[in-house]
Amino acid sequence: MTAQLPTAAAAYVRTINERDPDGFIALFAEDAVVDDAGREIRGREAIREWAAHDIFAANVTLEVRNVSGTDGDATITGKVDGTFDRTGLPDPLIMTFRVAVDRGKISGLTCRLAAG
Template identity: 30%
Template sequence: MSQESLEIPAAVQRALAAIDAQDNDAFVAAFAPDGYVDDWGRQFRGPDQIRSWSQNELIGKQATFTDTQVTQPGNPLTILTQVGGKGFNGPSHFTFAIDNDQLASMTITA
């Protein structure tokens, strides 16, 4: 296991693996039941809204993450990644808050 993966909690690793696999069910399952995605100020709370958001904005757009690095370890944890795919393309920060080995939130910023 690489040093980088040791810095990334299991809940975040599951979400990133789901994005890599283009598996919307696994992505949604990484979140706590009351978890949410904050996409540049737009919030999507709970599994149904997260699933719909991902289908329209992330996995449904065949998003890819490359050159991912941890910029702020801990909880919350922030990564910087290069987003590709059929939607937004460019660098973005993703901040993950973890609660009981599930994602409480994922916030996307510049």
Template identity: 40%
Template sequence: MPPAFAGFQLPAPVAAAIDAINAGDGPALLALFAEGALVNDQLREHWGRAAIAEWIASDVVGQRLAMRIARVRNNHCHAVVEATVDGNFERRGLPDPLVVSFYFSAHTEKIDQLLILRNEPSE
């Protein structure tokens, strides 16, 4: 397992997706998604590989998104990755550090669904 994942158990497609995000490798990231997959990034839906390719180009590679894993929770075919994120995006009004939850669903070796949310801390 790569050093970035030391101490964390991640399904293979999730680990590969995080590697691709951190490397800025759009084609490798897109290859991990199933044909009819859904990405919902901050309540914006991207259905299917064509829409996901556009999202990757603009919001992942275009913004030089990088993730540093803080916590992982696995539940059957779902992995919730809480990560500190960085990149070239507008930070006005965002907390520092910016912690985001990535909800991955992978039933095979492909990602079927990815939900990305900035949750409010629980009290």
């Protein structure tokens, strides 16, 4: 389904699913901010560390279920899988990812459990 996603959102999904940490971090602006379920990660280097631990070390995959928005502001809803601790998480784990883009780079990413 990544072919139907806006460009930055498609690249976000592709770099996660292809386990491409260098490609992943290249998508982000130097001063980008990630809000991962209320935990704020600021700047490309902090995002690199977060992604290394929370995405790539945990073998996260993202199966896109829905997408809305535009290339500058897209929201992806998808099923998340991987080898992370699932204690207290719903099964299946469905999350939303809001990808905000400015000047061709991700300036903001918000990750949340999907509503109901």
